[in-house]
Amino acid sequence: MAKRIFITGIGVISAIGKNTSETLSSIKTASSGVGEIQYLQTVHKGKLPLCEVKYDNQQLCELANIDPKTRITRTSLLGIIAAQEAWRSAGSPVLGDGRTGVFSGNTVGGMDKTEHFYADFMQDAQSGDIKTMLTHECAESTERIADSLGATGMVSTISTACSSAANTIMLGARMIKHGLLDRAIVGGVDALTKFTVNGFNVLQILDDQYSQPFDENRRGLNLGEGAGFIVLEAEGIAKEEHILAELVGYANSNDAYHQTASSPDGTGAFLAMQGALKVAEIEPSQIDYVNVHGTGTANNDLSEGFAMQRLFGENMPKFSSTKAFTGHTLGASGGVEAVLSVLALQHKIIYPNLRFKTPIEALGGTMIPETALLENQDLTYVLSNSFGFGGNTSSLVFKAYK
Amino acid sequence: MKKNIYINGLGNISPQETFYKTMGEEVVEAEGAFFACQEPNYKEFIQKKLLRRMSRIIKMGLATAQKALVDANHPPLDAIISGTAWGCVKDTEKFLETILENNEEYLTPTAFVQSTHNTVAGQIALLHHDNCYNMSYVQGYVSFESALIDAMLLFYDNKAKNILVNGIDEQTEKLGILLERLQCANAETAVMGEGAACLILGAEKTPNTYAQLAGASMLYRPKNKASIQQCLEQILQEANLKLEDIDVVLTGNQDQSLEMALFPEAAFSNYKKLCGEYPTSTAFATAIAAQLLKGDSWTKTALGINKKKVQHLLIYNNHQEVNHSIIVLSKVAQ
Amino acid sequence: MEELIEKLKVQIIKQLNLEDVEPNEIDPEKMLFDADNELGLDSIDALELIVLLDKEYGIKVKSQEEGKSIFQSLVTMAEYILEHQK
Numbered sequence: 001m002a003k004r005i006f007i008t009g010i011g012v013i014s015a016i017g018k019n020t021s022e023t024l025s026s027i028k029t030a031s032s033g034v035g036e037i038q039y040l041q042t043v044h045k046g047k048l049p050l051c052e053v054k055y056d057n058q059q060l061c062e063l064a065n066i067d068p069k070t071r072i073t074r075t076s077l078l079g080i081i082a083a084q085e086a087w088r089s090a091g092s093p094v095l096g097d098g099r100t101g102v103f104s105g106n107t108v109g110g111m112d113k114t115e116h117f118y119a120d121f122m123q124d125a126q127s128g129d130i131k132t133m134l135t136h137e138c139a140e141s142t143e144r145i146a147d148s149l150g151a152t153g154m155v156s157t158i159s160t161a162c163s164s165a166a167n168t169i170m171l172g173a174r175m176i177k178h179g180l181l182d183r184a185i186v187g188g189v190d191a192l193t194k195f196t197v198n199g200f201n202v203l204q205i206l207d208d209q210y211s212q213p214f215d216e217n218r219r220g221l222n223l224g225e226g227a228g229f230i231v232l233e234a235e236g237i238a239k240e241e242h243i244l245a246e247l248v249g250y251a252n253s254n255d256a257y258h259q260t261a262s263s264p265d266g267t268g269a270f271l272a273m274q275g276a277l278k279v280a281e282i283e284p285s286q287i288d289y290v291n292v293h294g295t296g297t298a299n300n301d302l303s304e305g306f307a308m309q310r311l312f313g314e315n316m317p318k319f320s321s322t323k324a325f326t327g328h329t330l331g332a333s334g335g336v337e338a339v340l341s342v343l344a345l346q347h348k349i350i351y352p353n354l355r356f357k358t359p360i361e362a363l364g365g366t367m368i369p370e371t372a373l374l375e376n377q378d379l380t381y382v383l384s385n386s387f388g389f390g391g392n393t394s395s396l397v398f399k400a401y402k
Numbered sequence: 403m404k405k406n407i408y409i410n411g412l413g414n415i416s417p418q419e420t421f422y423k424t425m426g427e428e429v430v431e432a433e434g435a436f437f438a439c440q441e442p443n444y445k446e447f448i449q450k451k452l453l454r455r456m457s458r459i460i461k462m463g464l465a466t467a468q469k470a471l472v473d474a475n476h477p478p479l480d481a482i483i484s485g486t487a488w489g490c491v492k493d494t495e496k497f498l499e500t501i502l503e504n505n506e507e508y509l510t511p512t513a514f515v516q517s518t519h520n521t522v523a524g525q526i527a528l529l530h531h532d533n534c535y536n537m538s539y540v541q542g543y544v545s546f547e548s549a550l551i552d553a554m555l556l557f558y559d560n561k562a563k564n565i566l567v568n569g570i571d572e573q574t575e576k577l578g579i580l581l582e583r584l585q586c587a588n589a590e591t592a593v594m595g596e597g598a599a600c601l602i603l604g605a606e607k608t609p610n611t612y613a614q615l616a617g618a619s620m621l622y623r624p625k626n627k628a629s630i631q632q633c634l635e636q637i638l639q640e641a642n643l644k645l646e647d648i649d650v651v652l653t654g655n656q657d658q659s660l661e662m663a664l665f666p667e668a669a670f671s672n673y674k675k676l677c678g679e680y681p682t683s684t685a686f687a688t689a690i691a692a693q694l695l696k697g698d699s700w701t702k703t704a705l706g707i708n709k710k711k712v713q714h715l716l717i718y719n720n721h722q723e724v725n726h727s728i729i730v731l732s733k734v735a736q
Numbered sequence: 737m738e739e740l741i742e743k744l745k746v747q748i749i750k751q752l753n754l755e756d757v758e759p760n761e762i763d764p765e766k767m768l769f770d771a772d773n774e775l776g777l778d779s780i781d782a783l784e785l786i787v788l789l790d791k792e793y794g795i796k797v798k799s800q801e802e803g804k805s806i807f808q809s810l811v812t813m814a815e816y817i818l819e820h821q822k
Contacts, residue, residue, distance in 0.1 A: 390524025
């Protein structure tokens with residue numbers, strides 16, 4: 001009999017708060033994290049809004065309890081803060097026995113530091129603080145997180161663009177199922193960089209106003225930054241008092257349509273959702289809420305909407321995109337939204353899809369997300385979607401622990 | 403539950419002549435601190451109109467995937483899993499340089515789009531219209547091992563019959579400068595390499611089967627040598643093997659005291675003399691080990707192994723006492 | 737106009753990295769993004785052409801939708817440039 005996988009800890013930092021309680025209160029007061037650029041040094045300041053974590057690196061060092069003189073990337077700092085919160089909320093288990101895995105996802109690793117170094121390097125190949133490059137690789141922040149927790153089990157990093165964190169959650173669950181680990185700290189992190197902001201900008205999928213996911217008049221996405229981690233523990237290892245929810249379904253698929261765009265019929269998204277339901281052994285009608293990928297780009301929302309119509313038919317569950325609050329946190333988004341999914345189950349709430357006005361006509365005008373905070377909801381199953389470049393599509397199913 | 407897993411197809415681009423042949427008749431040696439791949443004529447494998455956009459690593463990744471699939475007689479894939487530490491370095495450099503040179507203007511979308519670490523795995527899916535599980539691991543020197551372990555879990559889950567797994571990393575001129583400044587690359591002591599090696603793993607033996615993948619494991623900051631030994635013993639035990647069953651050890655390490663002490667009877671060879679040092683070099687080692695177990699004498703010669711009978715082989719790489727990788731392969735009776 | 741079209745051919749080959757294409761092989765009247773066009777261009781190429789217009793001619797194209805009509809053929813592209821160049 002396969003072991004059940006429980007979620008015993010959650011931690012998050014994003015534009016709407018430095019921990020879960022701030023995040024929850026921002027959502028309850030409908031306070032979005034999007035705003036004018038304050039921290040990132042870019043020519044787009046004043047023109048493109050972003051969802052920045054509202055602390056500079058020095059302040060993040062204080063939050064992470066790290067000497068500000070340390071050579072450390074913003075990516076690692078955000079990751080450590082969220083992973084530490086998740087670990088504490090799981091009752092601070094001892095992690096040094098080799099039975100705890102640390103799996104994290106990100107897209108550009110320590111690029112926030114690399115791009116500073118590279119400016120010097122381009123002037124003169126022998127200049128710049130070369131040790132910066134030791135913090136460049138995607139794996140570096142994961143190892144810093146593992147070290148900050150003292151974990152010595154399996155450590156690995158996934159980079160599948162914007163579904164990275166969702167995929168680490170799936171990996172952790174599968175490792176535990178097979179008895180390779182008792183516990184895993186899983187999620188993802190990404191810091192805003194000039195590299196990503198300019199990349200998305202040149203693809204013309206950024207909104208120069210505040211984004212409107214799933215709206216007929218959506219113009220694109222707002223980029224965000226942050227980290228979200230959850231602690232998974234095997235049945236028998238998890239302590240009853242720390243169990244917040246259960247992870248029951250997960251699947252990954254590939255859209256195999258285009259390097260950056262989603263297929264018009266949402267094949268990958270459909271297969272991921274269907275696969276996750278199959279692992280959870282539930283029917284589509286049992287899903288009570290979908291935390292959609294919902295970036296706010298013309299392409300994603302249409303494709304995801306089609307896939308949902310195909311899966312749910314007439315019985316569309318309640319759904320919303322929380323990216324209007326947090327922005328699209330890229331490699332972190334699956335982690336941030338996993339935390340939000342667990343919070344939804346714990347607090348019996350459904351999040352508003354901020355700024356939604358008009359349903360998408362091409363979806364029949366019937367796909368209307370929740371626009372106000374719903375409380376006292378009887379939620380059992382929550383589905384969370386994360387899709388990324390390279391056609392990568394992942395879905396997770398969380399179940400209330402009652 | 404645990405299952406037999408076979409290596410049924412191979413594609414290997416390396417500094418040696420491993421793409422068109424199993425191994426070149428003459429071993430190529432590195433000149434200076436870098437060891438570059440011998441690349442095939444990509445036009446044989448990739449459509450011209452697609453080729454124009456691809457950086458070297460994407461071409462290497464796709465050509466080796468194609469070669470491995472043909473070699474394995476085109477099984478339908480249930481998963482595509484990539485391991486790469488450095489990712490698409492050239493496209494990343496190109497996009498970063500234009501941002502800095504042009505002050506965030508006139509940027510090229512192609513470089514950005516192809517800079518993501520999952521480009522190769524995504525492109526393989528795209529070329530073969532394959533909607534299956536698609537994953538990319540970027541865990542430094544155990545990126546390939548992460549991919550292998552993921553694949554093994556999929557087999558154990560009965561979720562897969564055939565899986566493509568690769569280990570790919572490219573060198574660039576700029577990366578070379580950085581590695582020299584970081585004192586990672588050095589003509590005398592540390593020749594940096596690159597490569598793309600692709601395996602088709604299958605749950606069933608085929609007439610083309612090279613070897614059995616008997617086990618794989620990775621360790622992060624093990625406390626001491628005893629914990630490495632414990633891990634080695636455990637992985638062998640799970641494969642119903644004892645320490646003395648290992649006939650050949652392919653090591654990536656300069657200090658070989660640990661493996662020498664554990665496997666006194668085994669033949670040793672440092673595979674990095676053939677491919678140089680790079681994060682997914684164990685993928686190269688796995689590919690040539692599979693060739694060796696299938697009886698390829700050129701590979702044996704290139705590795706300098708005299709042992710007649712090779713039944714079980716172990717690959718061990720220890721990167722700076724942080725990331726340890728262990729892979730065990732066994733000969734398959736045809 | 738002729739001269740501009742010839743110049744555009746060279747610039748497009750460079751921007752889109754059309755390695756094996758000679759300028760005289762591009763038909764100025766032919767639909768650039770048509771499925772049967774042997775150049776095999778796609779939406780990422782369209783974005784590259786938007787960058788080309790910005791970089792070489794100082795013309796900003798705000799969306800891919802707008803790009804669609806401009807990049808129908810080399811002729812429409814040249815006409816657009818002549819009309820919008822400062």
